[in-house]
Amino acid sequence: MQYKSQAVAKPYFIAAIALFVAQVLFGLIMGLQYVVGDFLFPEIPFNVARMVHTNALIVWLLMAFMGASYYLVPEEAETELYSPGLATLMFWVFLVAAALTVAGYLLLSYSTLADVTMNKLLPTMGREFLEQPTITKIGIVIVALAFLFNIGMTILRGRKTVINLVLLMGLTGLAVFFLFAFYNPDNLVLDKYFWWWVVHLWVEGVWELILGAILAFVLVKTTGVDREVIEKWLYVIIAMTLITGIIGTGHHYYWIGAPEYWQWWGSIFSAMEPIPFFMMTVFAFNIVNKRRRDHPNKPAMLWALGTAVMAFLGAGVWGFLHTLSPVNYYTHGSQITAAHGHMAFYGAYVMINITIISYAMPLLRGRNAANPLKSQVWEMWSFWLMTIAMVFITLFLTGAGILQAYLQRMGENPQPFMVVQEQISLFYWLREIAGVIFLIGLVVYIASFFVGQNDPEAATES
Amino acid sequence: MTVDRSVIQSNYPPGDLAIWIFILAELAVFAIFFAAYAFTRLQHVELFNEYQLTLDREAALINTLALITSSYFVVRSVTAIKLDDRRRCVHWLLAALSMGLLFLIVKTFEYVQHYSEGINLSSNIFYMFYLSLTFFHFMHVIMGMVILAAIAVMAARGRYSRQEHTGVESGASYWHMVDLVWLILFPLVYVMR
Amino acid sequence: MKQLSDYLGIRPCTLVYLLLIFFSLTTFLVGQMGFSGLGMSLLVLSLALIKGQLVGSYFMGLGSVCGLWRWPVFIWLFIPGILIGMAFTLSYQ
Incomplete structure (x- = not known):
């Protein structure tokens, strides 16, 4: 560890692994409910188990992304984190919000949870993967903004590497696209559009940038290969990810009431989505083969x-x-x-x-x-x-x-x-x-x- | 001058390997689009033949000539930098850019025309393909121009020389790819029936 | 590293440029005169594939590359070329 402030990553990683365990346990409960329908009914109905399974996954991945960023950004920027205190504070805010939300899922019926959290004021609940009460969503936005501010200031202050910039781009996209979760139009087609602009543009768009940046960082550190080589690959992978990923959103438009041409656009561009992943495989093995140590x-x-x-x-x-x-x-x-x-x-x-x-x-x-x-x-x-x-x-x-x-x-x-x-x-x-x-x-x-x-x-x- | 046979061939194409991987991926998308066009036409021959006649072939010819010419200009700019002539390199790049601009203007007029006739992606399957293919290509022209412009700026700042001009070659390769795609697109969509 | 084109200068590319212009005009005229049918389609397609190969070999410089990298443009022209030719041939049956 080269910088003291990197230590704030540790609680994020520990909490992430704990939530990972919870996710897997609920996955097993659900898996059993597929074949033994009334297992744990009515304490944990299938829909609740599913909500906990998927939400815990998303939250722990986000936590680990944040931990990863707090760890690698100072090292890349060659400077201490802008505010370690803010990072630690946000960790507790995030953890408590996540715990309360899961408790809400498990202890209250979903409609009661909606009432208690005053969903009526700004209705955002009820959509797959975005089931969190509005107040939790607002909490996520606050945590994400504080996180981005912290990371952004650190990068501004220090050395600007491609890895850091790609990571920042991915994290910014992550925060921006989450805002679509707050718009919940009555029109079902529009509703689906906005929903996919969170779900798809996250996992098949900006998250891939975060993935690429973290992978590049670990490879730089463990193989000792020249940064320039790794950066060049990163550029190409990202360009390809964005082209195929963004237009590839069309593969979700087939049956939701979108115009017919999406059948073609969605099929052709999403068929290209494996390319950046394939490049990533070639990239990783290439770099490891070239390792200097x-x-x-x-x-x-x-x-x-x-x-x-x-x-x-x-x-x-x-x-x-x-x-x-x-x-x-x-x-x-x-x-x-x-x-x-x-x-x-x-x-x-x-x-x-x-x-x-x-x-x-x-x-x-x-x-x-x-x-x-x-x-x-x-x-x-x-x-x-x-x-x-x-x-x-x-x-x-x-x-x-x-x-x-x-x-x-x-x-x-x-x-x-x-x-x-x-x-x-x-x-x-x-x-x-x-x-x-x-x-x-x-x-x-x-x-x-x-x-x-x-x-x-x-x-x-x- | 004696030609040393051992140095005249290389194992790698001009430019950066990374840009070539990108070019291959882009070409693959267009190849699929072309094949999809041809086989969809098979189901709707009459419709394709009918609406193909509504396209502006003269505009397409001007655009073909514009892209070929600009590709040639780019070749000249690469030759110039290999002779260490930075000024010429920049001039040829600017000439190529102006041809790219001509393409964009002509194509925009075509789109405006279609738009005023109320044609869009949902009008029919022929227009769907025509608009998708040409618009996707249009975006590549813009992207290529951004790359060429960036290279022109760096060349003007003296970043390239006889010894080190990989950047110019990379941009040139990308631009030729944009030209190459249009060379198939033009006969396929505008002429073949 | 010096390549063949460095010794020959710009002339081959100029010639290729003129050929490309000529082929494009031919293609355009086929359209203007309202020619159609399988023969004409395949002719126009062949001209396009030749143009593509010229751009690949001379403008992109793949002609003076040996090994695998000599072929991507050729393959790119070949496979869609065959598919397009096939689809058009079928459409006349």
């Missing part, structure tokens, strides 16, 4: 390469599977979507955050470069357990999705939704087993922070 932190490198591969598979390949409008006509909203969602979020955003945590945490905990060997071994085990479990979750959901689309929407005698659900329950059971293995991987991951702590640090640079 072997960094002692092996797991960080493993997570970085894992991100590059899994993001391409999950976001790129599994996205392409159902992005063309003639295909999407049959697969829309089926388990194929769930398969894509799981592997894309894990491969792109969960893994990039674990990458930076894996790189930064040993340093934040006062080590020179890396954890002791034993802890590294545990962490790498967790990598393989979680990643392979996620591959299987994705494959089982894909199988379920193909069967579902076929039985429910194709052929001479399409069957009703619930009848089909019964028929694909075997896939849901298998997915749940893979989910349990994922949880075991996560437990091993957390254990890796505690095992072998008194051993000497793994060998430093060779």
Whole structure:
């Protein structure tokens, strides 16, 4: 750790991992509810479990992005953070807001929660992934603005690197596009437009910039390859991400009442969305092959390469599977979507955050470069357990999705939704087993922070 | 002067490798668009033939000549910088930019004409393709001009020389790509029937 | 690094430029005279592909590159060229 103020990242990372655990637990509850419909009913109905599962994911990813930024921006800018105090304050505001919101989801009915939080004054609730009460949303905006101010001032004050500027661009986009969550028009088509401008432009637009910047930072640090080489790649990846990602929003316009030409625009441009992810894979392996040194932190490198591969598979390949409008006509909203969602979020955003945590945490905990060997071994085990479990979750959901689309929407005698659900329950059971293995991987991951702590640090640079 | 055979061939195209990867990705999008046009036309031959006649072929010819000429000017600017002639390099770039501007003006007039006739992306499938393809290309002309302008500024400031002119070559390659796409687009959309 | 074009100067490119103008005018005239049909379409398409290859080889300078990078423009012209040719041929059946 080169700058004292980088330490503010630590609570963000810890809270992120805690929320990650909550997310996975609720995922398992839901997974079981797919096959045992009344499991935990009425305490935790399916819709509530789903809300907690997805919202916890978003919040922990945001927290980890913030932690990552607080860690890497000072180091890149070569100056202390503008205000470490503000960063710590905002951490507590964010954590308390998130905890209260989740408590609200679990303890109150959704309509009561809407009443209590005075949703009527500025109605923003009730939209998938943006279920948070208006007051929580306002809290998110305040936290995001304070965060941007803090990061922006630090960058202004110090060295301006491409990594920092790309990160800042991504974070600014993240904050700006969230503002669409406050507009909730009566017209359903418009409503869908604005909703996608948050959801899609986040995960298939600006978040990719954040991902690219964090990946580039970790690669610069662990491989010692020239910054110029890495920056050039970053430029091209970002240009491609923005072109394909922004117009690719059209793949959400197929069936919402938008003009017909979106069938073409959406199909063609979103079919190109795997390209920037593919470039990222080539980029990561290229840089690692050119490495000037072997960094002692092996797991960080493993997570970085894992991100590059899994993001391409999950976001790129599994996205392409159902992005063309003639295909999407049959697969829309089926388990194929769930398969894509799981592997894309894990491969792109969960893994990039674990990458930076894996790189930064040993340093934040006062080590020179890396954890002791034993802890590294545990962490790498967790990598393989979680990643392979996620591959299987994705494959089982894909199988379920193909069967579902076929039985429910194709052929001479399409069957009703619930009848089909019964028929694909075997896939849901298998997915749940893979989910349990994922949880075991996560437990091993957390254990890796505690095992072998008194051993000497793994060998430093060779 | 004797020609040393061993140095006249390179393994890499002129310009930065990164811009070439970008060019390839862009070309791929256009290729898909072209093929989609041709195969959609197959379903609606009469409609495509009918509405193709409403397009302004003269304007398209002027634009074709403008882009070819500007591409040639860009070639000359690259040659100039290789001879260390910065002034000429900038002049040719400005000439190329003026041709790009001509393209934008002519194309804008075409769009204004269509707009006043009430034609838009939803009018019919032919206009959908025609407007999408040409507008996507139009955006590339603008992007290419921004790149050329940036290079002209840096060339004027003396950033490039006989030894180091990768930037000029990168911008030139991008601009030729914009030209290349139009060379297929023009006959496909305006002439072939 | 010096390339073939450095020795030949600008002349080949000037010639290519004139050819491009000529082919474009031909294409335009085919349109103006109202020619249509498969033969004419394929002729115009061929002219376009030749123009593209000229731009790739001379203007973009791929003609003096050896190895993989010599081919991207050719392949880019070849595949859509075949597809467009196929679609037009089918449309006349």
